[in-house]
Amino acid sequence: MTSKKAQTTVHGAVHSAVLGAIHGAVLGVDIGTSSSKGVLVDPADGTVLATAVRRHPVSRPAPGHAEMDPELWWEEFTGITAELLSGRPGPVAAVGVSGMGPCVALTDADDLPVRPAILYGVDTRATDQIARIGAELGVEEILRRCGSVLSTQAVGPKIAWVAEHESDVRARARRLYMPSSWLVRKLTGAYVLDHHSASQSAPLYDSAAQEWYGPWADRVAPGIELPPLRWPGEIAGRVTAEAAAATGLTAGTPVITGTVDAWTEAVSVGAQNTGDLMLMYGTTMFLINTVERRLLEPSLWSTVGAFPGTRNLAGGMATSGAVTEWLRALFGSPGHAELLAEADASGPGAQGLLMLPYFAGERTPVADPRARGVIAGLTVEHTRGDLYRAALEATAFGVRHNVAAMRAAGGDVRRIVAVGGGTQGELWTRIVSDVTGLEQEIPTVTIGASYGAAFLAASSVGAASIEEWNPVLERRVPDPANTARYDELYGLYRDLYPATARIAHTLTDAHTLRDAHTLPDADANGPRRPGS
Template sequence: MKVSAVLGVDIGTSSSKGVLVDVDGRVLRSSTRAHEVSRPRPGWVEMDADVWWQEFVSLTRDLLAPGDVEVVAVGVSGMGPCVLLTDAANVPLRPAILYGVDTRSTDQIAQLNERFGADEILRRCGSALSSQAAGAKVAWVAENEPDLYQRARRLFMPSSWLAVKLTDEYVLDHHSASQCTPLYDTDDHDWYHPWAAEIAPGVVLPPLRWPGDVAGRVTAEAAAVTGLPAGVPVITGTIDAWSEAISVGAQGVGDLMLMYGTTMFLVHTVAARVTDPSLWGTVGALPGTRNLAGGLATSGAITAWLRELFGSPDYPDLLRLAEASGPGARGLLMLPYFAGERTPILDPQARGILAGLTVSHDRGDLYRAALEATGLGVRHNIETIEASGGDIRRVVAVGGGTQGGLWTQIVSDVTGRAQVIPAQTIGASYGAAFLAAQTGWTVSIEAWNPVTEVCEPRAEFAADYDELYGLYRELYTSSKRVAHALAARQVRFLGAARTDASKEQRNEGVAS
């Protein structure tokens, strides 16, 4: 007899994950597909949407292969906010432009602020324009790729792309829409059509639903490709960080979710609408909720980069070396701005810095400094959230970075905040599965995923980390001009390198 289960799939920055979960919240099977984003220029981060669908199909067929599970609903989520423009037949016109790690829309942000007013955008949309704003990236395509844009008719994100491929329904969730600044009005919970008509002419913006609402049902065509039963419901889905918050029950007023992944997301649930120009004010993933959110542009991306530089040792070995290094990484301090930075400095031209290096420092020190840099960035965001009117009462950790214990311990030590860690930290795919389960079952996340661990800050390290945090804040301010100048040089260097490559290709063509 087959076991009834829900399928949850999340399209992340560095991998796609799928899980099968039974009615009691037990993960029956999980599967992962690693991928890479494209970085064609400094500040540009893209991905081919075909990869999203191919990996969904591969994950689903892998998970269903034993034939012992009957899928009764499908949940989807994905990184965001992203901008995938297609024609009217849902054919992608270019690779998707990813969320705040892609910083290309600086000029469009300035133009939109001038056109509509920065204060008015913040008031209506809940967030100031930044590299996170999907609306500004639509404007970038319209301005820089006008011939392509003339064919644009629809706007997708990873979750809505999976939904349309599975159901033929063109929808988007309210939370994702609220990150399409300045296209969405967070008070009216609807597209703001006067601005949308000017910023995204010709694009028919999708009908809006809540993440747990049913988008549609698996079509016969999608069933044949994926192996899913035709007719099962597919939820609308949402952005991965908000699905992660659902997966650990971090949706109550006062909760703050910390998502440990390729990037770091912070999602704080507030009692009423709160805005701050250095944070993101959004509607929540659940009806009636509101969030104040932030994010580091790089966190796990830095540790993965270091691991590659070190010759790809196992992560447990690097964590052991980092633990031996001790608090303060033997006098090292890192700014984690390797892809610019999102909140709270909103500086796409910021760059990573490793200060205090000597020839006596080793791999463990560098790895420790990277972990501490994330903690320092989280502390900066927490202080900004609370200064803006947030009220953080509970911190919940989720994501792959919670494994091993050291990273979460460092963040607690640096911030002085305890973190609760649930039994299941697999993240967004589990949250998507939970939302899908609610289409047919009566379930609670507290029963599915109870808290099993609390990471307490260690008081003996508080003074050292207070001093390091002061230096961290000072280092950005004092190095900002140099970092911006180097960012400009990187753009020029890449342009020169591309010109040389083009000449070489032309010469090869003549020689052949």
């Protein structure tokens, strides 16, 4: 097939693309919270040729801390790549990468990590720095310039935390990485970051101008060389000879810039048009609404999209699948199918149980790192199926809360596409549709971020259509009778947090202060919510 130059419109932005056959499979690897996943994909139609997974724990050295060694990301990437390429002849046409974020991985001048990477909003250590920087720069001014107020999701306060608590470590720090950009550096030698990840790096990035904001970067992260910015699907560089020897890839293979995993999840299901909402079922729950213009809402995150010209309004719950996994461990680790069957039998309302899913604080729209999980209505008659059902319903109520906040902020939620491991088994997605009253599309492939990274890689070297790669497989249509029942329970859900917040905060602070005496890395002041 002869290649030809053409102008194609992608989600409102015009790009110049080389259309034609792609020679070889494409590789996508995602570094997630609980595992790293890789896929090898046929670019002609999106068929998954091979998959590989590496599971890993999150280090929690003190209350509110969540960390991971960046060297582990590269180790797992090389292992995944070797497994995917084993016994499969033929070249890899391009490599796509993504990862959890925004994270803070600091390195010295030789690109050696100076400490473990601080993870995204699940790490709540920097609440004092959030309050201080917000007071210094002005909360409203930060919102206007950066698109989001400072929260546990923000990068700047975590860099400030390192400066205040590990001054010797901070003194050696020269560069800032996230999982995707770390892989790009290891593969190509390029030091880059994508615009979307940068837009979650408040207060370092001006989301209106779409560039680093020097005055605040110099103030909050002095001495850090911020990376040049690219779009997630742009080619950042090519595999070096050294990286080729470590991975089995061919030297010279193009590697895209990549981005945060939730955004490649959205790419993987084609949720990139105005009115689309990507709902990611995973260890945490993430929601991304593509909006027509830049919207500013303090309780949500306004970000740059994965493609030039796109804007998003996003939300994230601190736990979702993490709660069901915690329950499963408490129950002796029975199979998921067994627990889902018992939860299904429990029925709407979980036999009188109501849960707040704030087991690691909450991100949006509550924005309270001191919030905690609550299970109301317990009796000795309740079963593990009831508890499991209550957890699924709690995350569904959280989704409804976020969707309501998005609509109140001006977001347009017209089409919901579900993705992630939690879409398997039907029950969870059915509960979410019943609770929200909204239909969901379930695509053929729900692998998520690694698949989206592979699609971006394919698009960087040829023509690819996500509609052809990943068509809709089935739909979840809400049951009106169940929705009416959940409408009543949702009101109670919304009442439960303010009714218990003071108690949760008191218990959280007491626990944090107690552990501070035995955990040397803990902040002796404990986490504090800005303004409390």
